[in-house]
Amino acid sequence: MTDTISAEVELGGIDPAGARIDPDSLRDVLAECDPAPLLMSLVHLTGDTALLDEFGSRLEYSRPGTHYGTPSPNALPAGQYPQDVADDIRARALEILTGSDLATQLEVPAPDLFAAMARVATSQEVDEEFIPLLREQAGFVTDERHVPVTVPPPADFEVIVIGAGITGINAAIKLGQAGFSYTVFESRDEIGGTWTRNTYPGAAVDTPSHYYSYSFELNPNWSRYYPTGPEYQKYLLDVVAKHELREHIRLETAVQSMTWSEKDQIWDVVTRDRSGAVEHHRAKAVISALGMLNSANIPDVPGLDTFGGRVVHTAEWDADVDVTGKRVVVLGTGCTSVQVVASIVDKVSALDVVVRTPHWIVPERTVVHEVPAGQRWALEHLPFYNQWFRLRSYWFASDNLYRLPRVDPEWAASHFSASAENDMVLKNAQKYLRDSFPDRPDLIEKLTPDFRPYAKRIVKDPGFYAALRRDHVSLHRASFERVTPDGVHTTTGEFIPADVIILATGFTLDFTTTIDIVGRDGQKLADVWKGGEDPRAYKGVQVSGFPNLFVTSGPNSAPNHGAGHNITSEEQVHYVVECLQYLLEHDHASMDVRPEVLDEYNAEVDKALDETVWVHTGGPVNSYYRNSSGRAIVPCPWRLVDYWTMMREPDAEDMTFVSGTGAPAEVAR
Structure with a gap:
């Protein structure tokens, strides 16, 4: 996609074409690079597969899925390299890349070598059955035709x-x-x-x-x-x-x-x-x-059509809706609702979030983070860095998580959670909720679901919890009972005055x-x-x-x-x-x-x-x-x-x- 999406990255002495790299600028770039795809890129660049043994021998390998949730004090998050290994990879990269023309010595590796590289790249065991899928999904190869192609499609097909x-x-x-x-x-x-x-x-x-x-x-x-x-x-x-x-x-x-x-x-x-x-x-x-x-799933609420302000569903958003300085009521607490609330909290005069059924919400530090300039430069210019970065993005968000929604009958018989793996998600979400509202037991109670993690979609927090801590924001564990021209009456008997009603109620x-x-x-x-x-x-x-x-x-x-x-x-x-x-x-x-x-x-x-x-x-x-x-x-x-x-x-x-x-x-x- 480099020919259709331009990268605007200012990196001092680095030639955008990747021909020559100034050491001082390169050091800053490498500090922002993920060491795992960086190491793989060095293998492609040099053709030196001994780098895999050199650095791979210093990693601890795990089975997929064993690091999800809240890790033990001495455990690293899944796929994260120890700091000393990461520092040494960046130092080696500085040595190799300084003055290099970035000519690739190793193109797409054969399956056996690819498997060895994938194991080091993820610091996890990668079984042989995953290799064809990973080669395709990481962008190393395109999907392979399986039915023999001897007959071209006729024009009338x-x-x-x-x-x-x-x-x-x-x-x-x-x-x-x-x-x-x-x-x-x-x-x-x-x-x-x-x-x-x-x-x-x-x-x-x-x-x-x-x-x-x-x-x-x-x-x-x-x-x-x-x-x-x-x-x-x-x-x-x-x-x-x-x-x-x-x-x-x-x-x-x-x-x-x-x-x-x-x-x-x-x-x-x-x-x-x-x-x-x-x-x-x-x-x-x-x-x-x-x-x-x-x-759009429009709830059937008596009086909704009598509201004197604006009513808008998130799936039918009107660009003319202005919430600045307005009293806004948001119905819903799924992925859409939390994004809306986090986005408009600084603009409104009052924000009321009406929640019928809360979701389990987990922290994700990169949800709102920009990709650093150095990382973007590496993704665009270092050989196969982008492919290995994608492989890791896929690997840790795919079958690593397969066990999480599955029920262990013996565990579930005596626990609210479905299994030991599901319990890690539960404890992670519960801890995040407690840490977010240490002095608000009322919010903790309102935001705690009564079903197991994964029974509904897990929500990654883009700033929703932080928004709920604001003085002009209120959370209601209720639903709409009826709407009048000047506001919303909830099923718990509250009246919420409003200028704008936002329905974040999803789709049918x-x-x-x-x-x-x-x-x-x-x-x-x-x-x-x-x-x-x-x-x-x-x-x-x-x-x-x-x-x-x-x-x-x-x-x-x-x-x-x-x-x-x-x-x-x-x-x-x-x-x-x-x-x-x-x-x-x-x-x-x-x-x-x-x-x-x-x-x-x-x-x-x-x-x-x-x-x-x-x-x-x-x-x-x-x-x-x-x-x-x-x-x-x-x-x-x-x-x-x-x-x-x-x-x-x-x-x-x-x-x-x-x-x-x-x-x-x-x-x-």
Whole structure:
């Protein structure tokens, strides 16, 4: 991304091109570098793998997940090098880099060497099964095609993508690279998906910047360790520009319905644009990239429409809303609410936060921190520093955390927490809460959830607790009972005068059911999924009776134990392209998952989820993770490495096919 996102880094005597480096400036730069990717970069630069033995022998290695929560007094946080090792790596880097032209001696290492480097880079055991995933997700290699490519896509093999957010953009890139004709329909007036909606004050990604991006488009120039909404939107637009996708994207054009023609083996897709013009399109395959959280969840509060001031939902933010000097009431306490509160606290005259159900909140020191200039220089100029930095960002936010939401029945029988690992998260959050409000037991009580950590999304604090300590801020453990022209009446009998009401109440959950989708035999997806109440899919992507329809961000595909939506996007788009190529290679017109396979897969999903806090919450909880009957419909039960592996290519035995002539086709074995 260095050709699309400029880095403005002022570092004295350092040549921006990286040709010559002044020692005094370099010393300051290295002080801001992470020693682990710095060491890996030195190995690439010199080709000297003995550096791994020299410094790796001084590290203590652990199994993934053993350092989460509150470490013992003598333990370092996961992946952090001892100070003496870090100092010696920086000293060696100063020696090697001074006067160097930064010519790379070692390019992408072979898998065995890569595994050894990953072990030192993380100071953890890295099992062989993770190596292919890490090489791809760290940006060393692009996703490898698995289905043999001998038949190029014909010109009339048109694919329609619905949505131009992170997944739709990814699908467009990968379809284009694979040679497929495609069109992306986006109902909004700009590209970016959720980041065109979430423009409220303080809007930011709660996944690390250097990981929450495409593995094939690393960005060394993030200004913050967790990107703001506008910066992430700019990243997506830069990717679109680089890959020249605009000509394939039709903005302000909503897909209204889709009907499968068994006779023609084609989808008839109906769109309506902003002017009201209706068009019919024929597509061999359709990829829904709508995500699962699309419509603002507006609470049904009596009198809300009588309020004399401004009412605004965070998902429908109006740039004209001015909270300066105003009395503001915020409803909600999830990720969005805490960002809004921390962002506007210095502007308002009074701020009341109404909390029905608090979340577990944990400290994250880098949430609001800018990336130092030296770190940004290294990310852009040192060989493979960016890739190793990303690998570490992914590693410590992914399957390291897999055990945290899982229930240990023996432990849970005598503890509020679900397991020893889950208890570390609980104690960490409880300690942070106590330390934040040492003289406010009332706030501690109001902010303490009555369910296990991970039963709802863990929130990283961007300054919410600090805002609640301000004199003009009040917290109410209640909900809205009714709204009158001059304020809010809560369910605890309080009246809060207000000029502005901010609804930070999130989204309604839907999996493509807002579109009228009719598959084989006239069955509607909305009916099959009971209006979205009980969605079930094979691998979170395919539904029996809806051939050549691929629902990304589908049910039970979200990596809720860690990482981010970006990896799910890449896994699922890769799988879709492999499926489409499989059709071409075998002269099939369509593929459809067998009903019994779909049922068997979901039985396995439910069995695995029955071992998690998403099902056994430990207390009453209202979470979008679950439907009204308590079934977990959002989380994926597998490790990220498991899901990545199962999405490499289609399993033909799980499918039925129709040949290019319209007749049922035998499975190629």
